[in-house]
Structures are given as structure tokens and as C-alpha cells.
Amino acid sequence: xxxxGRVCDHPACDEAGEFRAPPLEGAGPHDGPPRxxxxxxxxxxxxxxxxNYFDGMTADEIHQAQRPMAGWxxxxxxxxxxx
Numbered sequence: 001x002x003x004x005g006r007v008c009d010h011p012a013c014d015e016a017g018e019f020r021a022p023p024l025e026g027a028g029p030h031d032g033p034p035r036x037x038x039x040x041x042x043x044x045x046x047x048x049x050x051x052n053y054f055d056g057m058t059a060d061e062i063h064q065a066q067r068p069m070a071g072w073x074x075x076x077x078x079x080x081x082x083x
Contacts (some may be wrong), residue, residue, distance in 0.1 A: 008040040017041035021047050 006017035017038030024037070039047055054062045 006038045008043055009037040010039055010043040013040060013043060015042070019044035023050070 008015045008017040009021075017040060019039050019041065021037045021039055021044055023034040037047075054065070057065070068069070
């Protein structure tokens with residue numbers, strides 16, 4: 001179970017950090033997965049209230065991210081039987 005045994009990443013909070021939040025921009029190793037932050041319920045709610053996924057994106061980047069088929073343009077090969 002994620003977040004078990006973690007303390008909230010908010011400064012001066014000793015509550016359990018049970019809820020994962022996106023990492024700080026540029027945080028974590030460049031050759032591995034990002035280091036997520038973990039918050040208690042109170043602080044993850046505060047974080048979510050101020051979080052903007054599109055912050056720093058251009059209008060075109062926002063449009064591309066919001067398209068219904070975003071990510072599905074990749075060509076795929078049909079599966080076939082081999083004998």
C-alpha cells in the first residue's frame with residue numbers, strides 16, 4: 001500500500017502522508033521515475049485546490065492535451081497467427 005509509514009511532506013506536519021501528489025518540477029533523479037510527494041488529507045486537499053495541470057503550457061499545448069483522441073494517433077500492427 002502506497003504512503004504507508006510516510007509522514008506528510010508539508011513542512012511542520014507530522015500526520016501520515018497517505019495521499020500522493022505530483023512531484024515538484026525537476027525533482028527526483030533524471031534516470032528514474034519522479035519522486036512523488038505524499039500529504040495528509042488536509043494538505044492534499046489544499047494542494048489540489050491550487051494545482052493547475054495546464055500551468056506553463058501554451059494555448060496549443062493545452063488544446064493538444066484536451067483533444068479526445070490525444071495519445072491514440074500511434075500506428076499499431078494487427079495481430080496475426082503464425083504457423
